[in-house]
Amino acid sequence: MDRNKLISIGKLSKLTGASVRSLRYYEKLGILIPVHISPDSRYRYYSLGQIQAVKIIMLCIELDIPLSELAMANDPKAFRAFLGQGRKAAKQKMKAIEYGMILMESVEKQLKSTDLKRVLDD
Numbered sequence: 001m002d003r004n005k006l007i008s009i010g011k012l013s014k015l016t017g018a019s020v021r022s023l024r025y026y027e028k029l030g031i032l033i034p035v036h037i038s039p040d041s042r043y044r045y046y047s048l049g050q051i052q053a054v055k056i057i058m059l060c061i062e063l064d065i066p067l068s069e070l071a072m073a074n075d076p077k078a079f080r081a082f083l084g085q086g087r088k089a090a091k092q093k094m095k096a097i098e099y100g101m102i103l104m105e106s107v108e109k110q111l112k113s114t115d116l117k118r119v120l121d122d
Contacts, residue, residue, distance in 0.1 A: 006036055006045035016054040026057055031071045063089045 013020045026032035027044070032053055034044035060070050065086055072078065 006047060009034070009044040009046065012046045012050065012054065015051055016058070018054050018058060023054070026054070026067070029067055029071050031057060031067060060086065063093055065089055 007015070009020055009023055012018070013023060018026075023032060023044075027034065032046075032050065035047050035050070036045040037043070038045070057067065057070065060067060063086060069082060069085070072082075
């Protein structure tokens with residue numbers, strides 16, 4: 001293993017926006033395992049390819065998909081099924097956001113033509 005091609009947990013944190021604490025938690029869950037842990041310092045090192053894994057984990061969090069579901073998707077077939085479920089969850093969240101935007105626009109239009117108390121009482 002060429003350690004020059006590995007990145008530290010701190011660097012992975014900076015590249016992904018995930019905190020070091022979160023990255024350690026993902027390791028504890030078994031969904032982000034360092035490719036190397038120094039036996040002397042116990043420093044964790046990751047491959048550049050794991051940046052994408054962290055982004056998928058963060059997307060799961062954003063979509064309210066339990067990380068336990070990701071942990072269970074540890075083989076290619078299960079992972080494909082997991083991604084399909086994630087896509088479905090994303091579409092549902094997008095619909096909810098679109099509905100919320102329509103509702104806010106409707107209230108804004110009503111506010112232009114009437115007072116706030118009357119809009120909220122209707």
